[in-house]
Amino acid sequence: MENTATIAVVIDRRRQKVDGTFPLKLRITYRKERQYISIAEYVSVADWDKLKTTSVRGGQLKELKIKITAIEHKAQLILKSMGVFTFRRFTELYNGKSNNAVVSRKVINYFQSFIDNLFAEGRIKSAWGFACALNSLRQYAGTNLYFEDITPAFLKKYEEALLIKGLKAGSIGFYTTSIRTVFNAAMADGIVSKDFYPFGRKKYQPLTSVNIKKALPFADIMKIIHYTPQDPQGKEALARDLWVFSYLCNGINVKDICNLKYSNIDGDRLTFMRQKTANKLRSNPRLIQAHLPAIAQDIIARWGQKPCLPNTYIFPFYNDQQSPLKRAVKTHNIVSTINRFMKQVGQELGISKHITTYTARHSFSTVLKRSGASIEYISESLGHTNTTITEVYLASFEDDTRKEMSNRLLGL
Structure with a gap:
């Protein structure tokens, strides 16, 4: 389910300055709710009407027109990168304050970010394991894979491909449970909606291997x-x-x-x-x-x-x-x-x-x-x-x- 948020730079007529100008703000609309982000620019109503026309001649107004276009373009890119929209996350990404540097829904990018965090936490062995899972997934699906592409059918075909390569059930199960862990993290970060979750009953369930008992007499x-x-x-x-x-x-x-x-x-x-x-x-x-x-x-x-x-x-x-x-x-x-x-x-x-x-x-x-x-x-x-x-x-x-x-x- 894609987010349906929209953005536009608008004039805020509620807050007029002493010089008669009004602030310009980036308006974000999502499910009939609106929030605003200041862009630190002020214009008169007359200049705002000129900015809305297609032909703005040289000078400060033209520079402002270019800035507004760039702001709206940046906001659109952020919207496209977000699997699940929230005002808080959009604001963090727009202001460059998000702890998660990866804003793309591309699985490989987020997967690598997940591994980097494990290394940063000193969980080296876990990071090595997830790196192996990432390499396997990259070899199978390439780098242009989105979380929404990981469906039960995709996972089943991935499993079959690994079986054909000769991997054992335990290894395949480890790779797919690693994908599940990363998918869960991506949902928690708002990268992908839970509507796309491919794991569980009547969906895909990772292979399990029979435990080989290693105890000695x-x-x-x-x-x-x-x-x-x-x-x-x-x-x-x-x-x-x-x-x-x-x-x-x-x-x-x-x-x-x-x-x-x-x-x-x-x-x-x-x-x-x-x-x-x-x-x-x-x-x-x-x-x-x-x-x-x-x-x-x-x-x-x-x-x-x-x-x-x-x-x-x-x-x-x-x-x-x-x-x-x-x-x-x-x-x-x-x-x-x-x-x-x-x-x-x-x-x-x-x-x-x-x-x-x-x-x-x-x-x-x-x-x-x-x-x-x-x-x-x-x-x-x-x-x-x-x-x-x-x-x-x-x-x-x-x-x-x-x-x-x-x-x-x-x-x-």
């Missing part, structure tokens, strides 16, 4: 914990220790491990906040508490920085001078190192499952489940906002357990 976890690296000070030893630390400490992820300071430790208790949800829960921060068993304390003793001052980062990865981008790159590199060496450890131990940093987190939650812990306790330990999120982390029982249950049906 308890016996394999014990093999990793008791594994002796060849070089106790090497990268393999560090990777193994960080993986074990994650497993023992509520499945803490690598970014949060890097962010730990000695002030997070109180005796055998570790308290921290998940960086992933810090922005979402800013008004109601959720702290996670984990027990530090002797093995975890030994890992800190081996790799922790000295001296153990409250504001010192425990592990030697972050420092206060690093930018968010440098931290994101550092975290990515540490994750890659852990995954590479844990693959080698798994091969040496004869573990068939692929071992990654995610495996530690999933294994933590799954072992608790099999030990009889409630979903609510596991959810709190993981720092989830609800138990539904927790359930995707909980793997099914191992084949041995399933076989045992089946045998019980036969009294074996």
Whole structure:
């Protein structure tokens, strides 16, 4: 639904100056409501009548005529760039005071602005993800795409094109949910009307993939914990220790491990906040508490920085001078190192499952489940906002357990 606002420079006869002139104003009309913006020009009624004619000869009146034409042209361009009209937003854009530099309804431009904001907020990993989604959309649709062009049919064809390219459901779902997030932001900014929203029931719903459970059997976890690296000070030893630390400490992820300071430790208790949800829960921060068993304390003793001052980062990865981008790159590199060496450890131990940093987190939650812990306790330990999120982390029982249950049906 296009906006139906109209604009025109008019004389305001309500406010006559002492010299007999009246102010000129830009009048904006929308749904029978009018608002005015001053253009800092004053004319007499006679001069205004001359300005309305097609032929205005040289001098100040001609210059004013040119200025009025330019103002109306600028206002028309702003109207065309606005998907949804509001007087407030029009005034901001006209005066150049809008926080959103992108006034175009072109998706690519707004998408890039959305990514730039993520970078500015230090949400680097999220920005990288949305950048991948943007590149995919640009390759498919080009740069001349408007939000109104993103219909359920468009999204379905986009999905089919990605399937033909060989992308998996999870990747396609990520790309289309990213588009949905940006579309929601554009609606909130008044760029596009909710009448054009293409997502939801009986519209388009992003693909979802079946969660591949990554938890290890308890016996394999014990093999990793008791594994002796060849070089106790090497990268393999560090990777193994960080993986074990994650497993023992509520499945803490690598970014949060890097962010730990000695002030997070109180005796055998570790308290921290998940960086992933810090922005979402800013008004109601959720702290996670984990027990530090002797093995975890030994890992800190081996790799922790000295001296153990409250504001010192425990592990030697972050420092206060690093930018968010440098931290994101550092975290990515540490994750890659852990995954590479844990693959080698798994091969040496004869573990068939692929071992990654995610495996530690999933294994933590799954072992608790099999030990009889409630979903609510596991959810709190993981720092989830609800138990539904927790359930995707909980793997099914191992084949041995399933076989045992089946045998019980036969009294074996």
